[in-house]
Amino acid sequence: MKNYSCSKCPGYCCSYPEIEVTKGDIARLAKHFGVTAEQAEARFTKGTRLLRHQKDRIFDSVCMFLDQKTRRCTVYEARPGVCREYPDSPRCGYYEFLKFERTHQGDPKFIALT
Numbered sequence: 001m002k003n004y005s006c007s008k009c010p011g012y013c014c015s016y017p018e019i020e021v022t023k024g025d026i027a028r029l030a031k032h033f034g035v036t037a038e039q040a041e042a043r044f045t046k047g048t049r050l051l052r053h054q055k056d057r058i059f060d061s062v063c064m065f066l067d068q069k070t071r072r073c074t075v076y077e078a079r080p081g082v083c084r085e086y087p088d089s090p091r092c093g094y095y096e097f098l099k100f101e102r103t104h105q106g107d108p109k110f111i112a113l114t
């Protein structure tokens, strides 16, 4: 059972500087956007099988596919395997931190999503 709720989190895991994509992940993204794998690799990766980033208002930068306002993945159906697997455990360390601080500070909006 999952002990975390991504819908209450600003997407910390999407701020990891190295979000790896495989050839299969690139092919899925290419199909999603109706472009070739070569175009997808050029547009969406840093050229080293890592997803490109964009500047962010909460973290330094986040994956180019994270919606800054909703804090949701804009390519959810076509997201890479590594995003499907994370955190690969019933608990998420960042969510534990958020939950603890929100309770401790009596502020359910600590690190607000919007």
Ligand code: SF4
Pocket: 004, 005, 006, 007, 009, 010, 011, 012, 013, 014, 086, 087, 092, 093, 094, 095
């Ligand atoms: S950091 Fe944890 S709770 Fe937040 S979006 Fe990622 S997996 Fe979900």
Ligand code: SF4
Pocket: 013, 014, 019, 051, 063, 064, 065, 066, 067, 072, 073, 074, 075, 076, 079, 080, 083
């Ligand atoms: S593809 Fe989606 S889930 Fe994966 S890091 Fe980017 S925004 Fe987050």
